[in-house]
Amino acid sequence: MTEPAPADLDGVFGALADPTRRRLYERLVAGGPDTATNLVESLPVTRQAVVKHLQVLAEAGLVSSERHGREVRYAASPEPLTPAVGWMVATGARWDRRLDRLRERLAKSERDHD
Amino acid sequence: MLPAVERSLDLDVSPDELWRAITDDAQLATWFAPEAALDARVGGSGRFVDDDGVARRAVVGELEPGHRLVLRWWPDADGPAAASVVTLVVAPRPGGAQLRVTEHLAASARADYGALAEASRRSWTWRLDLLLLRVAVMAAAPV
Numbered sequence: 001m002t003e004p005a006p007a008d009l010d011g012v013f014g015a016l017a018d019p020t021r022r023r024l025y026e027r028l029v030a031g032g033p034d035t036a037t038n039l040v041e042s043l044p045v046t047r048q049a050v051v052k053h054l055q056v057l058a059e060a061g062l063v064s065s066e067r068h069g070r071e072v073r074y075a076a077s078p079e080p081l082t083p084a085v086g087w088m089v090a091t092g093a094r095w096d097r098r099l100d101r102l103r104e105r106l107a108k109s110e111r112d113h114d
Numbered sequence: 115m116l117p118a119v120e121r122s123l124d125l126d127v128s129p130d131e132l133w134r135a136i137t138d139d140a141q142l143a144t145w146f147a148p149e150a151a152l153d154a155r156v157g158g159s160g161r162f163v164d165d166d167g168v169a170r171r172a173v174v175g176e177l178e179p180g181h182r183l184v185l186r187w188w189p190d191a192d193g194p195a196a197a198s199v200v201t202l203v204v205a206p207r208p209g210g211a212q213l214r215v216t217e218h219l220a221a222s223a224r225a226d227y228g229a230l231a232e233a234s235r236r237s238w239t240w241r242l243d244l245l246l247l248r249v250a251v252m253a254a255a256p257v
Contacts, residue, residue: 091198091217092119097165099123099215101145106127106135 012080015060020045021053025062025076033066033075118218129211132204133180136213152185160185172200180204186220 016022020043027042028034036054040047054074057063061080066073125132135141142150142162149163152172160172172187181204188197197220205212 087219088119092121094164094166095119095121095215095217098146099121099213102135102213103123103125105141105144106125106131 011060015056024053028076033073035071035073120216122214124212126210129204129206132211136202
């Protein structure tokens with residue numbers, strides 16, 4: 001069993017910026033661990049390309065691999081995502097509150113000018 | 115590519131009035147953060163205490179008067195290793211002005227990123243993460 005690499009945000013977002021890798025990752029999350037051979041069937045790319053994409057996801061810590069006899073099974077690891085997504089949601093919520101207050105405040109000052 | 119948050123707001127005020135709202139201390143305190151102090155010039159420092167009680171220090175990185183303000187800031191509790199960069203852009207629009215805000219984690223924040231994650235954030239389900247991720251990746255993609 002290979003250990004997922006520590007989360008590096010550039011690596012995580014770089015890996016998921018590619019649509020094929022995103023589909024591959026979503027497929028592993030939704031469908032559970034699987035082999036490269038089975039994963040090829042759900043994607044319009046070669047087995048070689050799938051293995052390469054899995055390697056990029058593994059380097060970002062998003063996928064781990066485990067050997068069972070002659071086959072290698074790949075599994076999704078969500079850990080690197082959680083802090084990044086958490087930061088975005090918390091930061092976005094703060095801006096929503098700030099901009100609501102700004103809208104309200106500038107609407108008020110407009111009325112004051114009338 | 116780093117995680118980024120983007121928002122925009124259309125307002126029926128002049129770009130000048132909007133610019134004052136984002137650079138004047140007294141006005142900042144009415145919307146940006148209950149406690150706000152900002153020396154609005156390049157290299158100027160700032161201090162903000164948010165409505166959730168989080169205190170932040172800021173440094174002005176770029177300033178184009180009337181148009182663009184870039185701040186680098188970080189929570190006191192986490193230090194500069196948790197810095198993010200806020201860009202505020204004021205643009206004219208018919209009958210008013212638009213404010214565009216982006217905030218992204220500074221590249222230097224990556225190594226210490228784990229420190230930012232709170233226990234409550236870890237309880238999210240994978241499905242939710244993926245859904246939000248799709249939105250986030252689209253938002254973070256260069257326009």
